Amino acid sequence: MVDVALTKDEQARAHRARATLVRKLTEVGALHDPAWRQAVAEVPRHVLIPHYFDNGGSTTWLAVDSANPDQRDDWLDAVYSDRTLVNDLGTLPSSSGDTPSRVPTGSSSLPSLVVAMLEKLDVQADERVLEIGTGSGYSTALLCHRLGSSNVTSLDINPRLVDEARGRLAALHYTPTLIAGDGAIGYPYGAPYDRIIATCGVTHVPSAWIRQLGAGGRIVAPLDGTREGGLMVLDKAAPDEVTGRFDAMLTFFMPMRDDPDHPWGPARGMSHTARGCMAHDGTTDLDPSTLISDDHDWWLFLRLHLPGATFGHTLDPAGRRDGISVHTTASSAIAAFAPIGPDEWRTTQRGAGRIWDTVESARRTWERLGMPRRTRLGITALDDTNHQYVWLDDPNGAYSWPMPL
Numbered sequence: 433m434v435d436v437a438l439t440k441d442e443q444a445r446a447h448r449a450r451a452t453l454v455r456k457l458t459e460v461g462a463l464h465d466p467a468w469r470q471a472v473a474e475v476p477r478h479v480l481i482p483h484y485f486d487n488g489g490s491t492t493w494l495a496v497d498s499a500n501p502d503q504r505d506d507w508l509d510a511v512y513s514d515r516t517l518v519n520d521l522g523t524l525p526s527s528s529g530d531t532p533s534r535v536p537t538g539s540s541s542l543p544s545l546v547v548a549m550l551e552k553l554d555v556q557a558d559e560r561v562l563e564i565g566t567g568s569g570y571s572t573a574l575l576c577h578r579l580g581s582s583n584v585t586s587l588d589i590n591p592r593l594v595d596e597a598r599g600r601l602a603a604l605h606y607t608p609t610l611i612a613g614d615g616a617i618g619y620p621y622g623a624p625y626d627r628i629i630a631t632c633g634v635t636h637v638p639s640a641w642i643r644q645l646g647a648g649g650r651i652v653a654p655l656d657g658t659r660e661g662g663l664m665v666l667d668k669a670a671p672d673e674v675t676g677r678f679d680a681m682l683t684f685f686m687p688m689r690d691d692p693d694h695p696w697g698p699a700r701g702m703s704h705t706a707r708g709c710m711a712h713d714g715t716t717d718l719d720p721s722t723l724i725s726d727d728h729d730w731w732l733f734l735r736l737h738l739p740g741a742t743f744g745h746t747l748d749p750a751g752r753r754d755g756i757s758v759h760t761t762a763s764s765a766i767a768a769f770a771p772i773g774p775d776e777w778r779t780t781q782r783g784a785g786r787i788w789d790t791v792e793s794a795r796r797t798w799e800r801l802g803m804p805r806r807t808r809l810g811i812t813a814l815d816d817t818n819h820q821y822v823w824l825d826d827p828n829g830a831y832s833w834p835m836p837l
């Protein structure tokens with residue numbers, strides 16, 4: 433079923449907008465390969481995104497729908513701009529009795545990111561690809577355009593998205609294998625795959641992907657996380673092993689979740705145990721405000737030391753940010769921005785570990801190692817998930833950290 437039929441004028445406009453998008457994606461350095469250029473020029477993204485949710489930077493989401501004449505122009509502009517368009521919202525239960533918040537659980541990712549990741553996949557004609565995270569079906573459609581539908585298998589944990597994508601892809605004469613299910617277990621019936629691409633973030637490399645990837649195969653998968661921006665590009669090194677590096681490109685994706693009804697994926701909350709624990713007050717000579725930087729390489733390095741940690745701010749009574757907070761499921765720490773002496777800031781730590789001390793030692797190590805950029809970090813992952821590591825410079829070198837992160 434096609435949800436969207438364009439008028440003749442709109443068709444001409446969409447055609448021009450696609451050509452402009454190709455030019456823009458080329459200019460920003462995301463698109464080089466003529467075959468992917470042709471796919472972007474020819475796949476009508478508007479068919480796959482008949483409506484989306486916009487929050488205009490606030491917490492309230494508004495539906496923008498092609499069926500609404502007042503929104504039609506905005507909608508057509510949006511689907512052919514380099515924008516992430518949210519197509520699914522989940523509900524976060526509120527612990528305090530407030531209105532539950534709505535958070536994005538599905539989107540058609542930023543086209544420049546989609547094509548840059550597809551180029552990193554380095555796929556050749558007739559190769560077989562497994563995609564994790566069908567979403568709107570736009571990246572699935574690009575893959576079908578390039579490889580033919582019979583070479584494309586795509587999974588999404590949200591059955592509604594899969595059903596909608598199936599109908600819209602069929603209207604474009606694309607008939608990939610589409611499965612509603614947990615991408616972590618892949619789809620063994622179509623294996624081996626030459627390439628596996630994930631468009632949701634992971635904390636490790638699911639063993640099923642390693643097993644279902646054929647010899648010479650490649651996995652391109654983003655690391656889950658809001659600040660780290662990690663993208664893993666991994667090649668098959670042995671039947672049970674992949675290895676590779678973090679790419680220089682930054683990617684921010686929603687997490688791969690094992691429960692379609694849980695919007696935030698793996699548990700990230702602070703446990704009650706940590707909240708109720710006695711506070712250990714102390715001081716630090718590491719200025720907490722310097723940590724809130726845009727240096728994503730630092731955040732990635734820190735993530736290696738504090739898997740699953742969440743960072744935020746503390747607020748003063750007037751609602752201004754006055755400190756940094758960090759928590760894992762077992763521990764928490766805050767460090768105040770206001771110095772209490774020369775090079776001295778106050779910290780409070782609770783729970784099973786002193787996690788501010790970990791932040792501090794990670795920062796010292798990072799500085800001592802010359803603030804390593806992400807491309808110095810590699811990954812070796814066996815299909816036994818107890819043997820997956822991130823390493824610095826050399827798999828057998830002095831620095832390595834276990835996954836999951």
Ligand SMILES: C[S@@+](CC[C@H](N)C(=O)[O-])C[C@H]1O[C@@H](n2cnc3c(N)ncnc32)[C@H](O)[C@@H]1O
Nearest residue numbers: 538540565567568571588589615631632688689
């Ligand atoms: C960023 S969106 C996908 C974008 C998509 N490739 C596109 O072009 O529209 C991420 C998707 O991952 C899906 N997802 C999350 N966890 C998953 C899982 N365990 N298995 C499969 N899909 C999952 C979400 O439902 C969501 O649709």
